[in-house]
Amino acid sequence: MTMNRGFITLGIETSCDDTAVAVLEGQNNVLSEFVSSQVNDHAPFGGVVPEFASRKHMEAILPLIRAVLKESGISCPENEIDLVSVTSGPGLMGSLLVGVMAAKGLVQAWDVPLIGVNHIEGHIFANIVNHPELKPPFLSMVVSGGHTEIILVRAFGDYRILGNTRDDAAGEAYDKVAKLLGLGYPGGPVVDSMASIGSCSRYNFPVPMKGRNEISFSFSGLKTAVLWEVKKLQEKGSEIPVEDICASFQRAAVDSLVEKLELAQEFTGIDQIALSGGVASNSHLRKTLSEISQRKKVDFFLPPPGHCTDNAVMIAAAGYNAFHRGERSDLTLAPSPSWQISNHM
């Protein structure tokens, strides 16, 4: 039985180590979503192994597509799906290929339109799905294991990167610090929870790019400062105060994110700021932003944790919006591993 539904988009995300598929009705109504995380597969290596990631995507993608269709009550996709939206960059080449090829197969079989979406535009739309009241212009900060960017969203489809990282992404720094403390992978959630019971003033780690009148980030020096401190303690044979190191590292990392966010806000005068990416789940970051929001007249928007990290709902929503702006892809769509959402200002 075909239900009377709005515009239906199937979203596919495979840019890194999560295979995600979702069915979205219109811009906001999630009919079904599944994420198959590879986190346990990559954990023994302390980070994502690209070749392994693509193989895992291949195993997961078709069962996940079947599962979302079933859960959405879609039995005749050629009649019920209106659009297939897939992440086509940036990301790992082998991982992107699996999603893009699956999407191209589906649009041919179902005879429906295809759209290739920028992963970062997807993260921006994670907030649109969850906060329909959020309209451009607004600032978006994407902070994940692969990205640390502040983007000015002038209109949907009109993006300008105000700043990004010179070296490591914020999540990558969390992962590296966790690794050197023996806390496992991914590091963000465990460092965050250790930090909540530690002293953030015990170690005076440097706040990256502090006081510089430029919107850019750098996390590799902070990670090295943590490394030297740990080595020093090890050489002395002292016990490593893991909680205090996590709290002191987290203070410096979050101070840097917040300082540059405030700089971008002052620079543009825009008072709506949307955060997304895995690090946007960070408890200290969320607490600090809520304090700023009360102090200044700035509204912060955050997706729920499941939509901070990589998911296909955000890709379906970005594709839906792009399609209605008149954008289209065709069967020549190919992965674009270093696709920038826009150029620097």
Ligand code: KG4
């Ligand atoms: O967005 P995401 O799932 O994948 C990427 O596209 O990278 O983000 C994963 C990253 C990892 O580096 C992880 O350590 C970090 O987000 N992360 C956190 C927290 N939860 C996840 N970092 C800090 N605090 C957290 N609570």
Ligand code: ZN
């Ligand atoms: Zn991401």
